[in-house]
Amino acid sequence: MKKFWKMLIVACLSMTALTACGNDDGGSEAPTDSTTESDTIKIGLHYELSGSTADYGNAELKGSQLAIAQANERLGEEVYVDVTYDNRGDPAEAVTLAARLAEDGVAGVVGPATSGASTATYQTSNDNQVVVISPSATANNQTLVDPSNPESDVYDYVFRVCFEDTYQGAAMAQFAFDNLGASKAIVYGDTSSEYGKGLMDAFSEHFTSLGGEVVDTMSYVAGETEFSSVLTNIAAQDFDVLYIAGYYSEAGLIIKQARAAGIDCPILGPDGFESTTLSDLAGVENLNDVYFTTAYTTVGASDELQAFIDAYKAEYNEDPNMFSALAYDSTNLLIQAIEEAGTTDPETLKQTLENIEFDGITGSFVFDETHTPVKPVLVVEFVDGVQTNAISVNPSLDE
Amino acid sequence: MKDRFKKTNLCWLAAIILSYVILTALMQAGIIDAVYETVLSTIMINIILAISLNLIIGITGQFSLGHAGFMCIGAYSAGVMMKQMPGMGGFLVGILIGFVISALVALIVSIPTLRLKGDYLAIATLGFGEIIRIIVLNMTITNGAAGLVLQKVVTFPFIFAAMVLSTIVIVNFGCSAPGRACISVREDEIASEAMGINTTKYKVMAFVIGAMIASLAGALYAGNFYVIRPDMFTFNRSIDILVIVVFGGMGSMTGSYIAAIVIGLLNNFLQSFAAVRMIIYGLALVLIMIFRPSGLLGTKEFTFTSLFNRFSKRKGEAQ
Known part of the structure; x- marks a missing residue:
């Protein structure tokens, strides 16, 4: 009997080990394959998908995926591919994932949803020259190297689409x-x-x-x-x-x-x-x-916003909220920047973003010098x- | 006897240097990339936390749930000092201040609470950990709920050295006379008291040392992960550390090492299954606890002495 249990657990463990390996290989192979096949562009989606802030992360993930799906539909082929990771709302985990996204060679990252996890990732992404667009990191001076000092430098590659507190x-x-x-x-x-x-x-x-x-x-x-x-x-x-x-x-x-x-x-x-x-x-x-x-209300919705609400309902069978709308805008902003720049070169992309005029469902805006939108x-x-x-x-x- | 003692020490030294060289070489070669480097730092910080808690739980047998509180003290001491004087200098001063504060707090907390036993102590330390967090949440110097945003000052060699040093301190404490007194408290408090051991004194001693090392881990965390906030040091963090200790085996430092590495890597590999990750993680823990209730290693330690003994025994059998 004892032997049977031992066999069972060994079998179970080796199964998990094997699946882990299998998935790992799959994960690293798939992107290389697709890059050689055509010019796909990877967009990192870095959200809180589990943990106490999972509500925000999941809503934003849906918004982002909708934006990517719509962009692919518009272009008629799978140009944009999402690389999604879950940081559980843990800053240490978020740092690891920021490094991993840079390693994966994404054109830009959308997320995380919360200010805490976002702050942790900025330095890593900035050092790796990966453009980050934060949908909902609203803390004051969040995009500065030292938020407690309003005079400090702005992270070159960090932008956000929400106004600050x-x-x-x-x-x-x-x-x-x-x-x-x-x-x-x-x-x-x-x-x-x-x-x-x-x-x-x-x-x-x-x-x-x-x-x-x-x-x-x-x-x-x-x-x-x-x-x-x-x-x-x-x-x-x-x-x-x-x-x-x-x-x-x-x-x-x-x-x-x-x-x-x-x-x-x-x-x-x-x-x-x-x-x-x-x-x-x-x-x-x-x-x-x-x-x-x-930043978002369904009252007196513009045509673009109404189109988003309808598409979101059709896709997920639930009402969008502010977070999904902001993530939708963030992702579209990144896509628009990539298309305007015509390249995924981080330096060009960053300059394009700095001068972009974006027309989103949560308002039209340009970025101020702290990479925060000026919008009503x-x-x-x-x-x-x-x-x-x-x-x-x-x-x-x-x- | 003396000869062998030297030999084992040399072996340990060799093992430390070897692991350092291997890790550095792997980093240089790019096999351990930026991703795994952060995973590695997380694992090493968890090891420090786990062995310091193991000293309290495993060796002295006192169930503490307030470890995140001491980690919080260390992290904020380092963080606040780094804000005052940026760079390595501020960080080092912060570590020292963290030592002092955590030792004082541990003393104040432990003298009354360590007279409590079992569940009572767990609840008392749990409450105290929350108190520290709430104090930090409401102070202006710690920037309240927003937390502190810091520069990364800690590098791999620094964390590695801190890990080795804390291990040496704890393992040696465990082998020393006070350490043996602690073990006797764990085994049977009444009996050891009857033998004339001042049990409260040794419990407090272990608690203070554990708290100081946890504060070191907190400081390393602050210097490595850019941001510290009060909500990172909740009760859940204490549980995370406890899981490593119980998983590896209470009383076994080797076990804590293995558990921290296994859990760290498991967590990382399961990243690709975001949705079911926590389920698999939980399932793995349940399975381990069913089949090895005393943890991976129980109270066993890996020592070169036992390795040599085994070799010499084999030789003896052969002859």
């Missing part, structure tokens, strides 16, 4: 001051994430510089569910708008409890509100006079839990 926070401050006529705000944010912190600072700074006053700043930590004591406190103060800097999971509950505490002023938020879960948590009757900034922010209004109006805002950042 500061820009979004400032846009909301602009909107509150100009469109809502608010002069007193209370900021309530998630201090356990850089996202929340960055937004709180950006909103307060810009709102004050416009001439408004931030009456009070409160904070919570992601995972909390009971906010009523703080909200009662807030309700007693004199203010025009409440800015919630955080993700939908807490924001939904805050909105519900705020309305219950008698706070009936406009409630503002960032793109972390973009989720259907928000209305489940807050209750549709409470989602009135609530505004959030985003959309402010979306909720009416009875439904996204209704979208207003585009350009924060006047005079620095």
